[in-house]
Amino acid sequence: MARSGRRSGASPCDLDREFAPQIAQLLAAPPPQSAQVLLAVWQLQLISRWEYYEELIQSKKHDGIRVNYKGNHGKGVCANKDFAEGDLILKDQILVGAQHSLNKIDCVVCSYCFRFIGSVEFQIGHRLYFQSIASSIGCSSERHCHGSDVGSSTCSSGVTKEKSSTLPEEVIESLITGDVSLPFSDHFALPEIVACQGCEEERYCSQSCADSDWESYHSLLCAGPNTEPPRRSALHKFVEHANETNDIFLVAAKAITFTMLRYKKLKRQNDFQNKSAESNFSLLMEAWKPLSMGFKKRWWDYVALPEDVDASDEDSFRQEIRDLAFTSLKLLKDAIFDAECAPLFSLEVYGHIIGMFELNNLDLVVASPVEDYFIHIDDLPDDKKEEAEKATAPLLDALDDDYAVPCDGTAFFPLQSCMNHSCCPNAKAFKRDEDNDGHAVIIALGPISKGEEITISYIDEDLPYEERQAELADYGFTCTCSKCQEEKPN
Ligand SMILES: C[S@@+](CC[C@H](N)C(=O)[O-])C[C@H]1O[C@@H](n2cnc3c(N)ncnc32)[C@H](O)[C@@H]1O
Structure with missing residues (x-):
């Protein structure tokens, strides 16, 4: 083009x-x-x-x-x-890098290293919670590109479902709070959640990730109560x-804060006042x-x-x-x-x-441990599987097809x-x-x-030649590799 x-x-x-x-x-x-x-x-x-x-x-x-x-x-x-x-x-x-905003509904990952955090129970509960909110306000059931994609070459992820969770609120809550343990979930232990001490919105897999994020980007982007009100607003x-x-x-804002904070650090190190x-x-x-x-x-x-x-x-x-x-x-x-x-x-x-x-x-992609968890349950010997499924089958049912959405972002x-x-x-x-x-x-x-x-x-x-070239237009070039030269129509 x-x-x-x-x-x-x-x-x-x-x-x-x-x-x-x-x-x-x-x-x-x-x-x-x-x-x-x-x-x-x-x-x-x-x-x-x-x-x-x-x-x-x-x-x-x-x-x-x-x-x-x-x-x-x-x-x-x-x-x-x-x-x-x-x-x-x-x-x-x-x-x-950053997780797509809509993907935050699907899964909770460390805001610095993007590892899944909390527990398998927490991940499932978190997703069911947002699913039930979406269903209560009647959101569309399709994965979709919506308003958050203006001018973007890629679709943001995000799931909102019409299908209301068949699970009672208390069950979802007990998954989130950790009051309930699913069978064999200890095989899939995830790091405990460390919340940002400012906004509590950013969550991490460790204090060291929280500190690195603060130093590299978040100290300028944190909108917690310690941030002056005009800046917060x-x-x-x-x-x-x-x-x-x-x-x-x-993500662009993170690139700017990354540079500003590096600049300030260099200035301190070089005594550049x-x-x-x-x-x-x-x-x-x-x-x-x-x-x-x-x-x-x-x-x-x-x-x-x-x-x-x-x-x-x-x-x-x-x-x-x-x-x-x-x-x-x-x-x-x-x-x-x-x-x-x-x-x-x-x-x-x-x-x-x-x-x-x-x-x-x-693309930033991290596979969900929830998928491995349900596969593990499915692969259990029959007697153990039957027992475990008493707890897991209703969850799988409520989660429906997209039961383990990966972390998805740009980096x-x-x-x-x-x-x-x-x-x-x-x-x-x-x-x-x-x-x-x-x-x-x-x-x-x-x-x-x-x-x-x-x-x-x-x-x-x-993909066929024409479709490949159309997709590569998003990256601003026409491919002339040996395969394209062979397949290019005369
Ligand atoms: C991820 S960067 C790759 C590194 C890039 N060559 C650079 O100089 O920084 C992607 C850009 O490289 C160029 N590029 C990569 N593969 C290409 C190809 N097969 N033919 C033409 N340009 C290509 C395009 O300009 C594309 O937008």
């Missing part, structure tokens, strides 16, 4: 004009490695980008891969050793708007570095046109979603603006951050996001039984030789 960066006209955001040079530096893409004639400043940036990946790979001990710029599609990942089929290539930790408005329109704004605006900006560049590496385009220019929008309405559609992002940004600014980090609050940077999450195929993984797409990939993202948190796990689909590019498929590669 043709996209123009100028369709939506001049930016309505003053910061875009005031900080134009700084914004250009924040959004500058690294030049390809093959470019020999580089300005000195670019050489420095290139070196620091290389160092970033080298350091990251070393610190995480991912010595099986390298990030390079050899291919035709910007940077990519290549094998630094031979892999056999089924080998683990990479387990990549989330840099910034601004945060509520921002979250409400994101939940009603597109919850990608919540009262330095010039230039030196503060160089520190902001350093704080932004992990996110600067992500592939980015302006969201409203690159998001694929939804099927229900006519091509003749393309300009107004793109204008509309830019306005939506601007409204969201204004609400976020009201809540957490910091003059020293002002360029981060420009519409240009906000649009690119949102575009980064939309263009990088960065930026620093290394997986460097992997290019192929419709005949040599690797895939695949969670093994032991992978019970938000890490991205990449497994070799066949033998991969040292030096070969590692590719994954961003879509279902078994």
Whole structure:
């Protein structure tokens, strides 16, 4: 699809004009490695980008891969050793991510590492509780894309059911409070819930995850009673708007707070108080570095046109979603603006951050232990199964088909996001039984030789050619892999 960066006209955001040079530096893409004639400043940036990946790979001990710029599609990942089929290539930790808002109805996970928390009973009770609320207010029974997807290339998850739970309220409550124990649930023990001491809305699997979340993002986004009322109310408005329109704004806000808090930390570490605006900006560049590496385009220019929008309405559609992002940004600014980090609050940077999450195929998925639990019950020898099912069958009945919805969200993984797409990939993202948190796990689909590019498929590669290309339009490119070349109609 043709996209123009100028369709939506001049930016309505003053910061875009005031900080134009700084914004250009924040959004500058690294030049390809093959470019020999580089300005000195670019050489420095290139070196620091290389160092970033080298350091990251070393610190995480991912010595099986390298990030390079050899291919035709910007940077990519290549094998630094031979892999056999089924080998683990990479387990990549989330840099910034969030569970979809509607998925919070389905399951409760740690807000930092996305592990399921509480207990199997708690997870079941939580879901039945929301199911009964949905049924009492007569919500639709289908999984659906609803208002929270405006301009998004993916559907938010979320289940609301018409079918009312046949279980009495006290049963649901006793599951949530832990007053009842289901048979064999001790085989599926989950970490105890640690609530944020501020808002109590964010929940964690441990104090260490709570502390890390606070340090990295949540101290600026917590809307608990300790937060000053104007800021708290601004945060509520921002979250409400994101939940009603597109919850990608919540992840974008986390990317901004991640950078602001890194900036503050660097400033403390470097004893940088009262330095010039230039030196503060160089520190902001350093704080932004992990996110600067992500592939980015302006969201409203690159998001694929939804099927229900006519091509003749393309300009107004793109204008509309830019306005939506601007409204969201204004609400976020009201809540957490910091003059020293002002360029981060420009519409240009906000649009690119949102575009980064939309263009990088960065689904966050964690399988539900509730599924394993019911499978375990089903696999019991007949006598034990019969006994156990006296307790579990009514629950399974009330939960209906979607009895174990996975945690579902959006995240930026620093290394997986460097992997290019192929419709005949040599690797895939695949969670093994032991992978019970938000890490991205990449497994070799066949033998991969040292030096070969590692590719994954961003879509279902078994779809017909036309459908594959249509889906890849969401990522802003046309695939020309060997399979596409073979199958391309003349
Ligand atoms: C997840 S990033 C992959 C890393 C990216 N090459 C970079 O430089 O950061 C996804 C973007 O890479 C590019 N890309 C990935 N696979 C591609 C392919 N097979 N053909 C063309 N472009 C591709 C597209 O621009 C896509 O939006």
